[in-house]
Amino acid sequence: MTDDDLLKLDNQLCHRFYSVSNALTRAYRPLLQKMDITYPQYLVLLALWEHKQLTISALVDKCRIDAGALTLILKKLEQKGYLAITPSTLDKRVKQVVLTGKGSAARNDAAEIPKALLCHIKNLSMDELQMLTGLIDKLYCDLTHS
Structure with a gap:
């Protein structure tokens, strides 16, 4: 493959992933509308439905979402009543994220x-x-x- 070929858009793996990522997000949008959540919020809920309770740092690892972006996602989900964020009983610097009743019940809607x-x-x-x-x-x- 020549240098010119390497710089063609159609030869870029990253462009394919970018396009597929956008298409997947668009495909999820109407499916998540009933729950009034975004795709990144859905990822957080998936992790919590699986593990019931996680620290914010564990959610960063599991969801592969930047900590700053995750903080905003968690605040939105908390405002919507899906989860609560509480200090750990062992270390007040560590925040635990737990599902509320609404968050647990939403699992049925998402099935x-x-x-x-x-x-x-x-x-x-x-x-x-x-x-x-x-x-x-x-x-x-x-x-x-x-």
């Missing part, structure tokens, strides 16, 4: 979202989606050196 999203994906089999997931995870590890 159909992954299935509804899969309806949009017609050109990939489940095996291909699992392979793609594995490849993306490998790429993420390479880029983050983790």
Whole structure:
């Protein structure tokens, strides 16, 4: 591949990921509308539904969202009544994020979202989606050196 080829937009892996990321976010938007949440807020709720209670730093790691952006997301979710943020009983500097009753109940509303999203994906089999997931995870590890 020549230097000219390397600089063609169609040859950029990053452009493909950017485009797919935007398309996924747009596909989720109507699915999340009923819950009045954004895609990043959905990621936080997914982590909390799985773990019930997490520190803010654990949420940063699990959701892969910048701490500053996560703080804003948590404030919005707290305002909407989905979660509460409380100081840890062991260390007041550490904040625990816990689901409220509304946040726990929202899990039922969200149960159909992954299935509804899969309806949009017609050109990939489940095996291909699992392979793609594995490849993306490998790429993420390479880029983050983790």
